[in-house]
Amino acid sequence: MTEPTILAIESSCDETSAAVIRGGEVLSNIIATQAVHEKYGGVVPELASRAHQQNIIPVVTEALNKANVTKNELSAVAFTRGPGLLGALLVGSSFAKSLALGLNIPLIDVNHMQAHILAHFIDDPKPNFPFLCLTVSGGHTQIVLVKSHLDMEVIGQTTDDAVGEAFDKTAKMLGLPYPGGPMLDKAAAQGNPKAFEFPVGNMPGYDYSFSGIKTSVLYFLRDRTKENPDFVQENINDICASVQHTLIKTLLKKVVQATKDLGIKEVAIAGGVSANSGLRAALQDYAKRYSWNVYIPAFQYCTDNAGMIAMAAHYQYLAGDFADQYASPDPRMKI
Template structure:
């Protein structure tokens, strides 16, 4: 017997609720907090207030869209970390109150793990072992996943994540927030070979990442006011980020000799990244990406992972705490 699960996501600037049953999405409602665009980035206090304002409405909407009643919900999954402390606390507090009011179990979910399992939500027949490139606003990691919940970290970022590199690059160029979609759109019009931006830690067998030097290089270029078209700057900047991601992913695949790899996290929505991975691998192994709406922050991946845990009899006590710097182990 499978469960009907309510998922709640509030780790950053997306407020979201979803209903999943038997590994299938019945509803998936997301509200992106566009108010942060005015500030060039996420303002934590505003994010918390927006979650508080939106969550009840989103939960009601997700229940209605799933065509179920409150009494049908059999468990709740909510993001407990990593993320912004206040934003996480808003979501977890709401979820705890909701679980007690309808008397169902609750489980705190690792946001990073949920991004990984978004691929299993999209592709139920995925098989282990596999390599995962996890690329989001706050994390850039390569994982070897031998079996369910059996993770080995192969590479991590020493400073900025790829998503941060996109956001900071966009801010330096005055292009707005969030940076990823803006840069991807403008990059399509430019020459990606116009500027040779640095690629860090590219020596053989190194699977770690560093994007702070790339950001600094862009800043120096802008300050020197050299005559480059903004489209060429953006295209070259994006290519530098993606070159590193793809190179490290291919190394990990070769080291672990797997037949399957998955891409997860918000940056996985980047179409140029997908093309580069497909071109480099050239059908040598199976590559999977979630649908775009499952790459960015959402509650369906939270509900799906919560269902897996709850089916195994794993739940959280009602007094569990948020963990803003939560790791995946």
């Protein structure tokens, strides 16, 4: 059997990305970031869709050229079906459908969150099944029991806001530039993580709640700045470190409980927040404490990228899991 060569397209939010994979090896992973959102302090869906339309052909062309692959060598075209912004998803799905139809090759629709998890199979070391994956981003916070490449079960998730939103909204309240999460992480590295205490909702089981910490930070800043108008400026590193410490401790507390309950020592992280240096360091510390084998993806595969879409598509291709031209984007797609 000839090794499948797949072009994958990711357009779920504000990165336009294309990748080529052959036989399970990612040959290229091109990402175009949209700077247009910086002055708004967050992603503007309509502007994201327009930027995807501008970027998609150059990005796909560069991905094919870097991989030294022509369109006629492709075995299939894959795209992110969801979850994500509807307008952004439509750009990627429409392009992928048109290309697959024109080349008369299969179409593969990929779940964005499953792809984040399968990014762990791009490089070594690769996790052993079953493993637990803490999947954390601006839109999702989940603990996923991964039984095989295509068999995953969400065993815990946020009941309101994602942890990535808590990072971003805190950064915005502190006046940090966009993107807020990485800026907060950078400031936290210079601060005292135990300088201030912030409460987080304690949900049953493996679920999370992060709406409360945003409110507590808001009131904390309001009260302290009444006493001292320069409080934020004078204490910003300590505030960032304390909020980050609280969020990470909350995340990993549930993971610890799940590993004990299920008897699993294989633990991974995935999603945009897995690029957070504090979370990566804490996971390594927990690994020593609880004798876990931990898996942390390379930075280029943490944030949204087509390399992870390509890896998911590879396993779907081998399983004969193809889509048709009626596969519409699903902004609320679940694992």
